[in-house]
Amino acid sequence: MKRLKKASRIERINMRNGLLFTLPALLGLVGFTLYPMAASLYYSFCRYTGLKPPVWIGIGNYEFMLHDRLLREALWNTVYYTVFAVPLGIITAFALAVLLNAKVRGLAFFRTIFYLPSIVPVVASSVLWLWILNPENGLVNAIIEGFGKILAAVGLPQINGPGWLADPHWSKPALILMSVWGVGAWVVIYLAGLQDVPHELYEAASLDGATSWQKTRHVTIPFMSPYIFFTAVMGVIGSLQYFTQAWVMTRGTGGPVNSTMMFSMYLFQNAFQFFKMGYACAMAWLLFVLIMVATLLIFKTSARYVYYGGR
Amino acid sequence: MAKESKVLRIATYCALIIFSVAFFLPFYWLITTSLKTEDQIFRIPPVWIPHPLKWSNYTEGLTFVPFFTYLRNTLIISVSNVIGALLSCSLVAYGLAIIPWRGRDFVFFLLLSTMMLPYQVVMVPLFTIFTKLGWIDTFLPLIVPSFLGNAFLIFLLRQFFMSIPKDLTDAARIDGCSELQIYRGVIVPLSKPALATVALFSFMGAWNDYLGPLIYLFDQSKYTLSLGLAMFSSQYGSYWGMLMAVSTVVTIPIVILFFFTQRTFIQGITMTGIKG
Numbered sequence: 334m335k336r337l338k339k340a341s342r343i344e345r346i347n348m349r350n351g352l353l354f355t356l357p358a359l360l361g362l363v364g365f366t367l368y369p370m371a372a373s374l375y376y377s378f379c380r381y382t383g384l385k386p387p388v389w390i391g392i393g394n395y396e397f398m399l400h401d402r403l404l405r406e407a408l409w410n411t412v413y414y415t416v417f418a419v420p421l422g423i424i425t426a427f428a429l430a431v432l433l434n435a436k437v438r439g440l441a442f443f444r445t446i447f448y449l450p451s452i453v454p455v456v457a458s459s460v461l462w463l464w465i466l467n468p469e470n471g472l473v474n475a476i477i478e479g480f481g482k483i484l485a486a487v488g489l490p491q492i493n494g495p496g497w498l499a500d501p502h503w504s505k506p507a508l509i510l511m512s513v514w515g516v517g518a519w520v521v522i523y524l525a526g527l528q529d530v531p532h533e534l535y536e537a538a539s540l541d542g543a544t545s546w547q548k549t550r551h552v553t554i555p556f557m558s559p560y561i562f563f564t565a566v567m568g569v570i571g572s573l574q575y576f577t578q579a580w581v582m583t584r585g586t587g588g589p590v591n592s593t594m595m596f597s598m599y600l601f602q603n604a605f606q607f608f609k610m611g612y613a614c615a616m617a618w619l620l621f622v623l624i625m626v627a628t629l630l631i632f633k634t635s636a637r638y639v640y641y642g643g644r
Numbered sequence: 645m646a647k648e649s650k651v652l653r654i655a656t657y658c659a660l661i662i663f664s665v666a667f668f669l670p671f672y673w674l675i676t677t678s679l680k681t682e683d684q685i686f687r688i689p690p691v692w693i694p695h696p697l698k699w700s701n702y703t704e705g706l707t708f709v710p711f712f713t714y715l716r717n718t719l720i721i722s723v724s725n726v727i728g729a730l731l732s733c734s735l736v737a738y739g740l741a742i743i744p745w746r747g748r749d750f751v752f753f754l755l756l757s758t759m760m761l762p763y764q765v766v767m768v769p770l771f772t773i774f775t776k777l778g779w780i781d782t783f784l785p786l787i788v789p790s791f792l793g794n795a796f797l798i799f800l801l802r803q804f805f806m807s808i809p810k811d812l813t814d815a816a817r818i819d820g821c822s823e824l825q826i827y828r829g830v831i832v833p834l835s836k837p838a839l840a841t842v843a844l845f846s847f848m849g850a851w852n853d854y855l856g857p858l859i860y861l862f863d864q865s866k867y868t869l870s871l872g873l874a875m876f877s878s879q880y881g882s883y884w885g886m887l888m889a890v891s892t893v894v895t896i897p898i899v900i901l902f903f904f905t906q907r908t909f910i911q912g913i914t915m916t917g918i919k920g
Binding site for chain 1: 652653656657659660663664667668669670671673674677685686688689690731732735736738739740743744745746747748751754755758760761762763764765766767768769770771772773775789791792793795798823827848851852854855859869870871873874877878881884887888891894895898899902906909910913914
């Protein structure tokens, strides 16, 4: 009886201490996440300008979405960006990590070069790429034209650089190109993963006469699948919320002809420029659902190819 | 066989060098453009090595924008965020990793699940809350939340704390230490690398943040570097030399920080798998 009392006393003290230590997070959770979530859901059914109290209008905002052409475009642009930027980023990062894992000299040097772009402040790199992708004087087009001249010299058709952010057909590829440049963190993650692949497996494969490609296909990729899966999930969640680069590079316009209007940009405009805060909240919930569905989809399909060693 | 592997090695180095050049070229262009005269900037074919060097892009650029005001504002916000994150996240992680109590797994799960929530969902209500508190156009909305924990950083620290042998904390408890004493005397000293990672990530996050300042700051004297640079870029979009000079100056502190803390960076990335 006495021991029982003592045990429950310790339990009570632990409970109190646990709550006290986690108090900051609990306050943050309630004040900055749970309450705002509930409020956002409520606003999404309201006409809300931010100045006057919200007025309930039922599913009006959601209905309006169906007729909002710009929203459809923004959604399309965002999905387009995600569908290309994430796989291209994964492939590039994977290739770089494989190269670095080939026991090269100067590993720290190369790793630094590939990682640096991803720590550059987003606004600074956006301004820089605006200049690099400049159609007339930009570095990228200067290089393309240089190659073009070589092609022309050997009798092939001369190629010219595209208009990038000035051309609605090339504006999204421009943003994707820039995103691939910032893929360094994934290189670091993959490299760590590659260094964990057991050597014996490669040796066994070699004994069986496997080619390098077969080793990559049947040893490396299965072992790396959890890492690839992880970056795919994080990449998709991040890309669907893509905002700052497109916003800064198009000066908040999403131009040309809305070809870089991203979902988050249009949401921001609705909230803080048009003061349609209720509509913005409805859009945010659509985004949330989209993210959940995309994540779920990756989880479902990954069950087939993600391999967890020993599990 | 040996010949083939030699070819492979050479090919690997060639590929690495080509990729390195491609990844580094934008930096080179950033710095060289910042030192070019107007005439050299727009010349075709492009000038690879600027001559003469136009240093005045820097002096002009930094006086054109109230750079030092922006720098001060950014530092106030970033340093406060580091302090906030270190204090709150380490305490919460301690509560979730070291103290056994009922409901702890539930709180942890709840915290983790908020990582899935896009910021856009809470953006408008948060703006309303901060308006009611009278915090708009102050640094408070950009600082106070960091004192109330960050799910990702808490997760990172919790994983680290869990790896500390339980014997150490148990021994301290038997010696009659309070939880706060164990936190300060045992856990914090043993967790310096993880705490350094948290400090680094929260500093970088605040330094690079654009959306937050864009929502909450209006008065130009309160702008951060990101906000100031973006505004400068949209107003004086054709002054490329000056723009590149200011961009270089915004980037350099982060690059220097990286060189001093490379290990922490790389460890942090691999430990968590996520960019901060």
